[in-house]
Amino acid sequence: MTQTSCPDRLFLPNLTVLDDVRLGAQSLVSSAADLATPSVRIGITGLSRAGKTVFLTSLVHALLHGGHLPALQASRSGRLIGASLTQQPDDDVARFALEDHVHDLLHNRTWPNSTRQISELRLTLRFEPNSALARTLGRTSLHLDLVDYPGEWLLDLPLLDQDYETFSREALTRARDPERKALAQPFLDAMRRVDGAKALDEPQAARLAELYTQYLRACKESENALSMLPPGRFLMPGELEGSPALTFVPLDPPLNGKPAKNSLYAAMEHRFEAYKRVVVKPFFINHFARLDRQIVLVDTLAAINAGPSALSDLRDALSAILSCFKAGENSILSKLFGPRIDKIVFAATKADHLHHTQHDQLEAVLDHLVNDARKKALFSGAKVETMAIASVRATREASAKTGNDTIGAVAGVPMKGETINGQTFDGEREVAIFPGDLPADPAKLMGPTAKTYPLRFVRFRPPKLDTRPTAKPGLPHIRLDRLLQFLLSDKLA
Template sequence: MSQLFKTIVAPVESLWRTGTSQIDDWFLKETHRFTITGLSRSGKSMLFTSLMTILKYRSEEKYNCLPLLKRLPVELVESMWLEPIKDFPLFPIEQHIAALESGNWPHPTEELYGFKLVIRLKQTNRFTKFVLPHKDVVFEFIDYPGEWITDLPMLSKSYAQWSDSAWAQQMSEPQNSFAEDWHEFVRHFDFDSEPTPQRITDVVTAYRGYLHNAKTNGISMIQPGSFLISGSGFDSQQSGFAPLPSKITSDVSHPWYQVFNKHYNHFANSWLAPLKASTFKETDKQIILIDLFEGLNHSKQHLYQLKETLSHLAETFVYGNPSWFEKNVLRKNEIGRVAFVATKADLVPQSQKANLLSLLRQVSEGATAKFKDKPVVFEHFLVSAIQATDPGTQPNSLRYTNAEGQYMQASFEDLPANLKDMAADEHFPVLPAQVPADYLPRMLNGRGLDRLFQFLLG
């Protein structure tokens, strides 16, 4: 038997040995596996909460809250339910709804969650209905801390390469102003001393201080972000590391290089590589959530730094568009559809949406350039997981509830349509909208989710 023939026949033989369950999945299930790539503070947890709530009301109450989602007609939805994904705890939807009920935004994700959202559709064709009484549309989601995403590019670098790139980033805007204490610590630290456990802890603690300061001030490219997440499971106290000056990393015999190189490899091989294999496998669609307001609130350089971050992240995923046979029989998994999503779009008036969309396209253009010559379909979306604001009395104004519970109106300057048009020190404050008392109808009337999922279902 030729090798080519074996390659084609072997998967089919394996299928028949497993029985008919796989065939049932082919004809009775339409499965969509998503990687939702959301950096820290991008609104991923709120998006999950809103999506699950919307689909529940759409299924059980027949509330047409996603009017443009033609692939899942309300009149054909028979039922909807959640199922766990093996080895993943369920997304804590109840806790998030309870937080909204008490007037608080849900806490950012600091642990790993997974779930399947199954929507059962009625068949309309008489013959199909007789043979296949229903069809299940399955959405598989995994929620994880955004800090993990920025760590993935470290897998393609040695410790010395990562250390040099980390120093280069810290020396440029806007990171350098947040790294002053860390740089001062390094200047006065005696790296000729033996790397004892206490001294290692001192260096790692000082570096973690920089990471925390940078994150607090809107920096998205912090590595390793896992050091800041208690739910990561990696012991940064026991096996932590930090970037070292090049005079040390260039000397492979240096004791400090040897210990941090060992810790870095342990982090990459024992923590990061298994995380990537288990969390980002078998995905065919990707949603990249982007909080443009974090950059707009700080500076033009923050937006350029976000653009660089997205460009690096696009190198860590496998993109393509496998055929039905390749995906279902040969188990070839590549991402064929990508949605770049600017979240919290309700925080600007309708008059500024075009400029916000323009900024989204510019910030993501480094990432989309990586799709060149690949059969990848991508689009850009403005999304509000919850409509927390109302139109104001003027075109450039919004009404919102502030921290004191007062219903206020704010006026906006025009957002820049191009990054190059922003002055170096220009910034746009973020509207501090709180959770409205009528959060449920506002979730059900979130904007952009229907177009987003219509695109992804393709």
């Protein structure tokens, strides 16, 4: 586990004076409310298949039901009295469907559906403070405002500091990369057949946007585990599907100077700016800029399994994510201009797919990826930690003999239809699997001499648990308590 303080630069998108005033007003209202009961607003995000919904479900379930959290000092010492769900602060944000997700995990033994929109829960913790003064003041409650949102939306925030030409250049460079070109070819072929200097043709523009969206979707579903996929709302359009703000694509600049106002290129440029104005900036101001702390979940294993190019793509995505955070220590003065994110956790999920002897290596790979990102996006006083976790532990540890050696394996029930070495599983029988070993040096996974370390993974069903009232509370997990201790130890002191 690695922790560091990051000095220097803040991410500051192009905001107007009115935007700054609005952020300051939001922060002042929040600070006034904190005088009654303190609150901490925690963002939970991650790129595709990282397990955001399962993470939030397990975390809240553990706090509500007294789950096993020995590394959380307030819980271990008995100072954490209890937790309850209370009315969330934002009436215009969907409530996280906690009860449905718990039912899926406990009773159906199925994984809940992935995050498709922003949602929120407020969990109020009651605790006995360490400080005699705090006990005198009666500060024995803390609101946790937990905000779950798709990581693809986070990758849109750097667009606020880009113009259309820069966006197009970077997007087309990625599309023409050898790892993506085959997936992007239908769009690239269609783009070559159009002239950006000619007048806008709406059916043509819609077809280009459809092909570009298909390319992004193919990247997301690719076995190469590609991560850099802005614009994020193209994959999760919601109520904006078919709108002009989602009907733009990157184009090569016209050869004959500035295009006319009625041209295809000018229309794409206008719609790109509209996307920033009506989609990205409201998300930043209304949600992202209000966060105090942030959890970023990463499906590191999938990227390792896909090889060096997938890891490089993931490193670039993490770099873009890190560049978005308005990070630093919070103070009364900083609250006047909106809170800063003062603690960030990057968590490699699905650690239960590996024997515990491999967890340090998994953590080291993620730390290596985040270190590269830190060099590009410097922080100002924020604390950053990396760890390997499993939100819900779907396996138990086992061992197997190979010759005279004993190797560490994991045992669980693979989901119906999963296969390894030609064997297809029925979703009912438990099997033991040796997933493979990670290199001791994570640098061996990336760079010109890197090689793929294929791991034998299957998706396991959630574990079968005793759901009787007398059963041990909480869902089994790996290191959720350590994550909570890092995030909340100062708030529960």
